[in-house]
Amino acid sequence: MNFNWKIIAFLAITSIVSCKPDLDEPRYSSGEAVFTRFVSIGDDFGSGFSDGALTSNAQISAVPNFLSGKFQLADGGQFSQAYMQDGNGAGYDFINNSLVGSSYLSSYINCQNKSSFKILKTTFDNRSLDWLGAKYYNNYCIPGLKSFQAYSQFTGKSYPAGNIFYHRMASDTGTSGLSSTVLGDAQYLNPTFVMVWIGASDVYNYAFSGGAGEVGGLNTFDITPIDTFEAAINYIFDGLTGAGQQGIAANIPDLSVVPYFNALPFNGLKLTSQQASDLNAVSPPGINFVEGNNALVISEPTGGVIRQIKRGEYILNVINADSVSCGGWGTPQKPIPANYVLDSLEVSRISNRIAIFNSDIRNAAVSKGFAFFDFNRFMANLKSGYSFSGTSATSNMFYGGAVSLDGYHLTARGYAMVANECIKSINAKYQSNLPLVNTVDYSSVLFP
Amino acid sequence: MRILSRIVLLVFFPVISFAGIGDNPLLGIKSSAMGGTITSIGFDGSAAFYNPATMTFLKKNYINLGINYNSPKTVFLMNTGEKYYSSNSSNLPASLYGVFKFNDKVDIGLAINNPFQNNITWDKDWAGKYICISNKSSVRNIQPTISYRVNNKFSIGGGLMITMYQHQVSRALNYENASGDVIMNYDLKGSALGLNLGVNYNVKKWHLGFALRSGLNYKNAKGEATLENAPSSLVASGVLPSGNTEITSSIKLPSVISLGAAYELDENWLVTMDVNIFNWANIDSLQIQVANYDQYNFDIKQDLSGSYAIRFGAQYKYTKKLIFRGGFAFDLAPVLNTFVHPAYPENNKFTYTGGASYQLKKAFSLDAFIGYSDINERRETKNINNFNGTYKANAFIAGIGLNYEF
Numbered sequence A: 001m002n003f004n005w006k007i008i009a010f011l012a013i014t015s016i017v018s019c020k021p022d023l024d025e026p027r028y029s030s031g032e033a034v035f036t037r038f039v040s041i042g043d044d045f046g047s048g049f050s051d052g053a054l055t056s057n058a059q060i061s062a063v064p065n066f067l068s069g070k071f072q073l074a075d076g077g078q079f080s081q082a083y084m085q086d087g088n089g090a091g092y093d094f095i096n097n098s099l100v101g102s103s104y105l106s107s108y109i110n111c112q113n114k115s116s117f118k119i120l121k122t123t124f125d126n127r128s129l130d131w132l133g134a135k136y137y138n139n140y141c142i143p144g145l146k147s148f149q150a151y152s153q154f155t156g157k158s159y160p161a162g163n164i165f166y167h168r169m170a171s172d173t174g175t176s177g178l179s180s181t182v183l184g185d186a187q188y189l190n191p192t193f194v195m196v197w198i199g200a201s202d203v204y205n206y207a208f209s210g211g212a213g214e215v216g217g218l219n220t221f222d223i224t225p226i227d228t229f230e231a232a233i234n235y236i237f238d239g240l241t242g243a244g245q246q247g248i249a250a251n252i253p254d255l256s257v258v259p260y261f262n263a264l265p266f267n268g269l270k271l272t273s274q275q276a277s278d279l280n281a282v283s284p285p286g287i288n289f290v291e292g293n294n295a296l297v298i299s300e301p302t303g304g305v306i307r308q309i310k311r312g313e314y315i316l317n318v319i320n321a322d323s324v325s326c327g328g329w330g331t332p333q334k335p336i337p338a339n340y341v342l343d344s345l346e347v348s349r350i351s352n353r354i355a356i357f358n359s360d361i362r363n364a365a366v367s368k369g370f371a372f373f374d375f376n377r378f379m380a381n382l383k384s385g386y387s388f389s390g391t392s393a394t395s396n397m398f399y400g401g402a403v404s405l406d407g408y409h410l411t412a413r414g415y416a417m418v419a420n421e422c423i424k425s426i427n428a429k430y431q432s433n434l435p436l437v438n439t440v441d442y443s444s445v446l447f448p
Numbered sequence B: 001m002r003i004l005s006r007i008v009l010l011v012f013f014p015v016i017s018f019a020g021i022g023d024n025p026l027l028g029i030k031s032s033a034m035g036g037t038i039t040s041i042g043f044d045g046s047a048a049f050y051n052p053a054t055m056t057f058l059k060k061n062y063i064n065l066g067i068n069y070n071s072p073k074t075v076f077l078m079n080t081g082e083k084y085y086s087s088n089s090s091n092l093p094a095s096l097y098g099v100f101k102f103n104d105k106v107d108i109g110l111a112i113n114n115p116f117q118n119n120i121t122w123d124k125d126w127a128g129k130y131i132c133i134s135n136k137s138s139v140r141n142i143q144p145t146i147s148y149r150v151n152n153k154f155s156i157g158g159g160l161m162i163t164m165y166q167h168q169v170s171r172a173l174n175y176e177n178a179s180g181d182v183i184m185n186y187d188l189k190g191s192a193l194g195l196n197l198g199v200n201y202n203v204k205k206w207h208l209g210f211a212l213r214s215g216l217n218y219k220n221a222k223g224e225a226t227l228e229n230a231p232s233s234l235v236a237s238g239v240l241p242s243g244n245t246e247i248t249s250s251i252k253l254p255s256v257i258s259l260g261a262a263y264e265l266d267e268n269w270l271v272t273m274d275v276n277i278f279n280w281a282n283i284d285s286l287q288i289q290v291a292n293y294d295q296y297n298f299d300i301k302q303d304l305s306g307s308y309a310i311r312f313g314a315q316y317k318y319t320k321k322l323i324f325r326g327g328f329a330f331d332l333a334p335v336l337n338t339f340v341h342p343a344y345p346e347n348n349k350f351t352y353t354g355g356a357s358y359q360l361k362k363a364f365s366l367d368a369f370i371g372y373s374d375i376n377e378r379r380e381t382k383n384i385n386n387f388n389g390t391y392k393a394n395a396f397i398a399g400i401g402l403n404y405e406f
Helices: A002-017 A054-061 A063-071 A147-150 A182-190 A200-208 A226-240 A273-282 A321-325 A343-368 A375-384 A412-430 B001-012 B030-032 B052-057 B232-236
Strands: A040-044 A091-092 A098-100 A101-110 A113-123 A139-141 A193-197 A246-250 A269-271 A292-294 A295-301 A304-309 A371-373 A384-387 A391-393 B062-078 B082-087 B095-101 B106-121 B135-147 B156-177 B179-204 B206-215 B216-228 B245-253 B256-263 B269-278 B285-290 B298-301 B307-317 B324-330 B350-359 B364-380 B388-404
Touching: A002 A091, A040 A182, A040 A226, A054 B082, A063 A139, A063 A193, A063 A412, A063 B030, A063 B216, A091 A384, A098 A295, A098 B206, A098 B269, A101 A273, A101 B206, A101 B232, A113 A321, A139 B298, A147 A226, A193 A226, A193 A321, A200 A295, A200 A321, A200 A343, A200 B245, A246 A292, A246 A412, A304 B135, A371 A412, A375 A384, A391 A412, B030 B324, B030 B350, B030 B364, B030 B388, B052 B106, B052 B135, B052 B156, B052 B179, B062 B106, B062 B364, B106 B156, B106 B364, B179 B245, B179 B285
Parallel strands: A040 A139, A040 A193, A193 A246, A246 A371
Antiparallel strands: A091 A098, A101 A113, A269 A292, A295 A304, A384 A391, B062 B082, B062 B095, B062 B388, B095 B106, B106 B135, B135 B156, B156 B179, B179 B206, B179 B216, B206 B256, B216 B245, B245 B285, B256 B269, B269 B307, B285 B298, B307 B324, B324 B350, B350 B364, B364 B388
């Protein structure tokens, strides 16, 4: 009698103690979408490019890779990417026209004895030039790819004739002639669902070079002609939706929402009254300084003329607050060179083209019945903040957490946020119920 | 009647909301075995704490030492599909009670216990890390008590609660380096006085009780915040504080009104019922302020409503030496929807208890109880911290106590 009681009491206690609460995970459905074979095509933003380079680590956070992870919870299939070799990866320095590796943050004590940040670049990984063999992948978002290059038979050739990032993964590099094309390779997989996120390089190569190219040209630093862009967009969309495929498209951010061009305000020259009067004494007519914030001094592209920059003109993030306060840049003695400045004419050309290209992208997406992600609006909202899981991110350099050290591409966390907006858009369009990416699992800026 | 109807409503529609954050009602081993019912009748020294008036109707002097164990476990299913479990959240509150006959009419008592306690720890890299990684708070109470028997039926009693509050929180700040997140640890202490008053009415086989514990107001709680894994560059630039930083807070805990009734069915059977009313209504937020660094305040915004607990219990004298007890209770969580915080993932709670007392020697007996709390599922879709998902929790509770009567 006593013995039985003990057993019963023991079993009762152990079963209660070991009982963990549990919840059932919901079932995910693709709704009206078919995610079986997902292929993405585009430029830097879809590749995971971050901190000035494409690295194997950054590729994990490529938006299409995030999306496919969630597609796989429904009817999605495998998603392959042409991963870079582990290490510094590959990037491009627009100012020095050179190949570089990824950037990292370093701190130092500036001339005012304050702790400040410096962005340092690693060296280019030469293995990035190697061809990976005749294979096909799911992610054809190629850093630097312009719209019309998606079906150019030069894009797969070796650098500098072709694109480094496509060359390494092209099915045919065209050693003795023409190469395979990005679009052709993407079509090969016969996708059921596609992501098209292209167009930024058509404009931003010009912007990053400080307006070095032509407006309406096909060279690296040019802005793509409007008719070329429109034809290319339609060709890409048509080429991927021949059998009525579904998908999502995304657009291009405006200059005003890209931190690289907004990190240093136009009136970033802070002066005491003594400094102001000292500078006024040596300044040419038309340039005047006061105590407090002053418009920075720049030099015009030709003729050696200097002037103060106007509101709405942008200084490239090559010049930062330390260059001004410690390096003396932005004064009549050391005007900011024209190739580090986007003047009002350049700005209006760029913004104008972005608006046209964005409407072309939107129209193509609508006509194909695609879901749409308004990246431009996302970046505009990011200025004031994007909140999640008890915290938030902004587009501020370093501290904001969403924008990487290059001031243009996003951090892993930033791309996770983008993926979530894409998922919301896809769920709304196709009545799917895919869960969001857990944003806090992905890194923002790593501080030294 | 209106209260009753509301209670009935809440029982059958538990969605609306449900006692309380960190409230620790099961602090007497015997009463805990009976679902926590104790307001109308004293069992032992714990009467000093639950209803001081009941002390004078005890037949002997008592000294009671008890240790409780509770281990709440919570699971959180985030809207991203990931599941997280709270870990290592067990509490071991100890209590010591004494009641002594001063004379025919007056009893004096002492209660030392933890009337509020909360302890939850999540993984350091869980999805809610920026809100809360761990949250531990407790109130230590020392309460000298006196009661006076007005006549054979009616008594009154009162005690002074001398309490100390301690609160430790840990959470991640939104900065990281190669080895992970910056973690801020908050360690806060405060003290406050409170009153504990009660009346007790006994007629024939009926026992009725009313007790009031005042709220506790830790106006000038103070302490320190410390950082783990702070990048030197952020400390140098002043984004993060260097060294320990002063923190302050003002923390209120609610008053509790208890009503109880007990009825002796026969010589061996006793049935009991209690209602506790927790006045959370004016306690809407908890903020630990970091000196000169407002941005790192630990801030819990909540919209709390008054909450209730209803408890039922029974006692059966099996032999002179062996007494069995059982009971159940339900608590209504005070937190309204959209405000659930991972530091306090509360919801309506059903608790089932059972226990026994065994007389070892003439003056010594052993008390024990075990119980299980099932805390309802709670889904947040528009959480004010943008932290949405579903919480579910349960808790194993147990206690063992030594009873000395003379």
